[in-house]
Amino acid sequence: MKKGCYENYPLWMVILTNIHPISIYILGAFILSGLGIIFTILYLLFCLCMEIRLLKSCVNCHYYGKTCAFGKGRLSALLFKRGDPDLFYQEDITWYAVLPDFLVLLFPLAGGIILIISSFNWITLLLIISILILSLAGNAFIRSLTCKYCRQRELGCSAFELFSENE
Known part of the structure; x- marks a missing residue:
């Protein structure tokens, strides 16, 4: 293992990285509540689906069953069977593939504009403004904090490659 990578991330980092999306979900729900309770409920259900989708992708990660930066490796191990770690680095993540993740921001943004x-x-x-700052600058900060210590990045991570191609 490369020196400087976490095999299990510290708890403070897991807490920080989870406060971030939860804050986005709460802000999004507050914005959409102005359109009615049904929009708020649908949005929160969509956010839950995005979290489950992410947990399912964790089954192939090096951090499956371990404390990754987001704590999802341990949670995924409780809910899903172990996958094939070789599939994680072979997976080709494109901007099209992450579009659903951007909808977590775009739905409340559209609702707020309306x-x-x-x-x-x-x-x-x-x-x-708050959800934009958290989603754009906040995501960049979280990625810069977590990716540099990530063992999976060292092994191969399509998401890291996708988001780093513009740097």
């Missing part, structure tokens, strides 16, 4: 156009509200505008 609310702003129909009846301007400073709180809605501040929520939109």
Whole structure:
């Protein structure tokens, strides 16, 4: 193993990396609540589906059954059978494949724009700005914090390659 990679990430990092998406989900739900409870419920169900989708991809990861930066390796091991680690580095992740993940931001953004156009509200505008900052700058920060210590990145990670190609 390369020196400097975590075999199990520290708890503080797992907590920080989980506060981030939960904050995005909560902001998104607050924004969409302006359109009605059904939009809020559908959005939160969509977020849950995205989390389950992510957990299913963890079955092939080096961190399956271990504490990855997001804590999902351990959770995935509780819910799903171990996959094939060789499939993780062979998986080709494209921008099209991560489009559903971007919808976690785009749904509340669209809903917020509709609310702003129909009846301007400073709180809605501040929520939109907050979710944009968390989603864009926050994701970049979390990735910079976690990827540099990741053993899976060393073994091969299509997501790291995709997000690093512009750097």
